[in-house]
Amino acid sequence: MTGSRPGHVALAAALLAAVLAAEVAAQTSAPADALAARLQAAFAAAAEGFWGVAACAVEGKVVFCEARGQQDRRTVPIDRQSLFDLGGLADRITAIAALELLARKHWQLDDPIARALSDWPKDKAAITWRHLLQHTSGLGPTADWGNGANAARRPAIAAIAATTLVDVPGHACHPSMLNGNLLALLVEQAAGTDFQETVRRRVFAPAGMTSTGFLDDKKLDVAHMTWRSGTGAEPAPARQYVWDWGQRGARGVLIDIDDFGALAAALCGGKLLDERQLEVWLSPLPGGDALRVQAVVRGGVEWTQLHGAVTGYRARLLLQPKARAWIALLAGEQDLDALETALAGAVVPALPPALVTRAAPQASQTAPAPGAATTPQPPVGDEQIARFLGVFELESGGRYEVLRDGDGVVLVGIGVQASARLQFGGWPVPEFDKALHLSEERSVAGLEPLVTGSGAPPPKSFASDAAIAAARPVVERAVARAGKPATLQFAGTETTGVHQSWVRLSGRGGAVWLRIGWSLRGTIASVAESAQPAPFRAHFRIERADWAQGTLGGTQATLSVEGQGASRTLVLEDRAGIVECTWVGDLR
Numbered sequence: 001m002t003g004s005r006p007g008h009v010a011l012a013a014a015l016l017a018a019v020l021a022a023e024v025a026a027q028t029s030a031p032a033d034a035l036a037a038r039l040q041a042a043f044a045a046a047a048e049g050f051w052g053v054a055a056c057a058v059e060g061k062v063v064f065c066e067a068r069g070q071q072d073r074r075t076v077p078i079d080r081q082s083l084f085d086l087g088g089l090a091d092r093i094t095a096i097a098a099l100e101l102l103a104r105k106h107w108q109l110d111d112p113i114a115r116a117l118s119d120w121p122k123d124k125a126a127i128t129w130r131h132l133l134q135h136t137s138g139l140g141p142t143a144d145w146g147n148g149a150n151a152a153r154r155p156a157i158a159a160i161a162a163t164t165l166v167d168v169p170g171h172a173c174h175p176s177m178l179n180g181n182l183l184a185l186l187v188e189q190a191a192g193t194d195f196q197e198t199v200r201r202r203v204f205a206p207a208g209m210t211s212t213g214f215l216d217d218k219k220l221d222v223a224h225m226t227w228r229s230g231t232g233a234e235p236a237p238a239r240q241y242v243w244d245w246g247q248r249g250a251r252g253v254l255i256d257i258d259d260f261g262a263l264a265a266a267l268c269g270g271k272l273l274d275e276r277q278l279e280v281w282l283s284p285l286p287g288g289d290a291l292r293v294q295a296v297v298r299g300g301v302e303w304t305q306l307h308g309a310v311t312g313y314r315a316r317l318l319l320q321p322k323a324r325a326w327i328a329l330l331a332g333e334q335d336l337d338a339l340e341t342a343l344a345g346a347v348v349p350a351l352p353p354a355l356v357t358r359a360a361p362q363a364s365q366t367a368p369a370p371g372a373a374t375t376p377q378p379p380v381g382d383e384q385i386a387r388f389l390g391v392f393e394l395e396s397g398g399r400y401e402v403l404r405d406g407d408g409v410v411l412v413g414i415g416v417q418a419s420a421r422l423q424f425g426g427w428p429v430p431e432f433d434k435a436l437h438l439s440e441e442r443s444v445a446g447l448e449p450l451v452t453g454s455g456a457p458p459p460k461s462f463a464s465d466a467a468i469a470a471a472r473p474v475v476e477r478a479v480a481r482a483g484k485p486a487t488l489q490f491a492g493t494e495t496t497g498v499h500q501s502w503v504r505l506s507g508r509g510g511a512v513w514l515r516i517g518w519s520l521r522g523t524i525a526s527v528a529e530s531a532q533p534a535p536f537r538a539h540f541r542i543e544r545a546d547w548a549q550g551t552l553g554g555t556q557a558t559l560s561v562e563g564q565g566a567s568r569t570l571v572l573e574d575r576a577g578i579v580e581c582t583w584v585g586d587l588r
Contacts, residue, residue: 032063038346039064046342052331053078053257056343058350060265060324064343065257069332071226073235081211081224083254084330085238086315088291089308090253091180092281095133097199098183099277101190102129109133109280113182116190121161126169132179132186134283138167139178141432141499145246156245157185166432172425172555172575175287177250184249195248207266209259215243215252224256228312229332229528238312251310257330264319264326278321286551288423288494288535289314298344300356305340309333311517311526316340323351333515335531384545385409387561392570392581394418400570400581408541409548411559411572412532414504416440419492419536425552426576439493439501443516446524447503450475451488463519471527475505475514478529483509492536502533 039056043066047054051069055062067078086093102109109130114120124137131137143159160182167174188195196214204212213220220239227235243252255263266272273281282304285293289309296305298318306317316336318327327343329336348356388409393399398415413419416436420427427433446461448454450472462468479486482505491502491513501516515530540550540559548559557574570581 035063035346035350038349039343040066042342042346043339046339049334050331050339051078051334052084052329053080053082054330054339054343055257055261055328056326056347057261057264057328058323058325058347060268062261063350067257071224073227073229078226079224080258081221081256082330083211083220083225083238083256084315085228085241085251085310085313086253086255087251087308087310087313088287089306089315089317091177091250091291091308092293092306093199093203093253094180094183094187094249095281096203096272097187097195098129098133099273099281100202101187101198103274103277105190113186116186117157119161123165124161124169128169129186130280131169132183133280135173135175135179135285135287136170137176137179137182138165138169138171138174139163139176139182140166140174141176141178141435142246143178143181145244151244153185153188153245156181159245160185173286174424175285175291177246180250181245181248185245187249203272204259206271207259208262209255212253212255212259215239215241215247215254217254220254225254235312241311255315255330257328260315260317260328260330261326264317264328265324267319268321268324268326282319282321289500289533290494292534298341299348301344301348301351302355303344307336318344320351320355323355325351333528333530385542387546387564387568388542388548388559388570389587390568390583391585391587392568393584394579394581396579399584400572401587402570403587405539408539409559411538411540411550413536414489414491416490416492419533421572421574421576421579422538422552423492423494423535425555425557425574436493438522439516439518440490442522442524443490443501443503444488447471447475447514447516447527448488451479451486451505461524463521463523463525467523467525471524474527474529478505478512478514479507481509482512483507491533494533494535502530502536 035058043054047068053065053067056064065080067080067082069078070076071078071082110128112125113127113129113132114125127137139160140163143163145159160178163178184195187198191198211221222237225237225239228238228241229235238254267278282293284295285291292307294305296303301320303318303320306319308315312333314331314333314336316329318340320326325347327340327347329340385404389402389404391399391401394417396417398413398418400418401412401414403410403412411422413422417427420436442461446457449457457468462471484507486505486507489504489506491504493501499518503514503516505512505514513530513532515528516524517526519525538550538552540548542548546561550557550559552574555575557572560571562569562571566583568583572579572581
């Protein structure tokens with residue numbers, strides 16, 4: 001047998017290596033190609049009318065990114081470098097900086113913040129760092145920022161110190177921009193450097209976020225700035241927005257989709273927070289549209305959903321740290337649930353099977369008394385679920401519309417009393433009571449003439465003539481879609497974060513929701529078509545034929561139904577007590 005020459009052996013080895021590499025690449029790329037195809041199909045099916053950009057990652061690698069719309073609302077297309085406002089999720093950026101500061105100073109989450117402040121009032125002495133991070137401080141929705149109090153650190157702290165608490169610190173979650181404002185002030189004071197510079201060094205740089213900045217950053221890429229809508233005037237670049245201590249720490253971060261992904265990667269990879277800190281950062285924060293953090297089940301896998309909003313923008317991050325997977329959405333004012341759900345359903349087959357829970361987590365039920373017999377409950381059928389459905393009126397005003405949602409029901413609050421109980425888990429304290437009723441009165445008085453075409457709105461109901469001119473075509477289009485005669489129903493006002501209200505126009509053709517943005521003087525600044533308001537909706541899981549469980553305002557609540565047919569009574573029990581609602585009709 002003739003011996004092989006060394007050159008032939010080397011060539012054969014190289015060819016064999018190339019063949020094996022090609023086979024490995026084919027095996028690796030097949031699942032990746034299938035995942036990309038699933039995501040593309042899911043996006044195409046659920047992204048109708050989408051203005052923004054979406055990205056998905058698995059095992060820390062971005063596997064999908066797609067943009068739709070024009071960043072200047074005219075001609076320039078949105079791309080991966082387009083800058084969007086993070087809205088209320090800026091609060092979570094501040095939270096990262098605060099957790100990093102606590103670790104560096106060897107301070108504890110449950111240390112009172114009074115130790116870092118001088119002349120801090122006694123009524124707020126019990127507030128801790130944890131309370132600010134989780135919005136359980138009891139601070140109200142806003143401070144009196146007049147007389148330049150929001151221009152510098154010391155008067156800004158004094159303005160917050162002068163507010164009246166709406167709850168005992170640590171008792172319940174009351175999302176408020178003041179928590180983020182005060183955290184930012186504390187970070188600046190304790191770090192000894194400007195808050196924004198501290199965040200750049202301690203958050204943006206370690207995460208590799210090279211394009212992110214604050215509203216007043218001169219280094220922001222103006223050429224990639226998206227334009228903000230819904231301000232009551234013509235759209236304008238996102239950076240043209242209020243920026244002072246009334247916003248700093250709670251709003252005002254502009255970011256592109258790659259940096260949003262870099263933030264998620266840094267959190268999953270431990271570059272910013274350790275495991276214990278990340279657990280605190282991901283703790284549920286049952287806010288409204290402006291800011292919320294909650295566990296959700298998408299595609300049978302439990303994720304943490306972080307949502308933020310501000311005038312003109314919505315931001316959403318669906319995070320699964322164990323799989324180093326995330327879904328990031330930066331968009332305009334629109335409902336992101338359908339797109340998020342579709343993308344998550346496409347991603348889940350690529351995740352470890354052990355993460356699939358197959359069902360949403362159930363709220364814990366009250367344990368039976370020791371020695372008590374436990375009887376298995378029969379499955380709840382369609383007939384039992386139907387007992388909960390319909391329209392139920394509160395004696396004190398307002399009503400609940402109960403719709404089916406899988407194996408549970410969704411409560412939609414219409415009117416001040418009904419919507420406030422869903423938002424707060426009970427009737428609000430007096431400070432909110434006045435604001436809620438005033439927003440109802442001004443919403444109806446301002447929009448009614450535009451809905452009926454009966455004339456001009458009352459003086460001082462709108463912020464300006466320009467705001468009326470901008471609102472008129474929006475209302476007219478909504479009336480045309482709802483069909484005449486259109487009726488105006490006030491839903492409620494979100495007092496946590498962005499101060500805004502919702503109304504619903506109902507007619508023969510259906511219903512259209514409108515969102516009202518308020519000026520600092522309590523006049524209507526903007527009107528825009530909107531999705532159904534998330535703060536005034538609550539899901540209840542039916543546990544028995546006449547009893548369901550849910551969460552309102554961060555605390556457990558129950559829903560039960562008594563009687564049959566037209567004699568039914570819906571009973572809601574929240575932390576404020578029991579409220580009974582009488583059945584008045586079925587939903588169309």
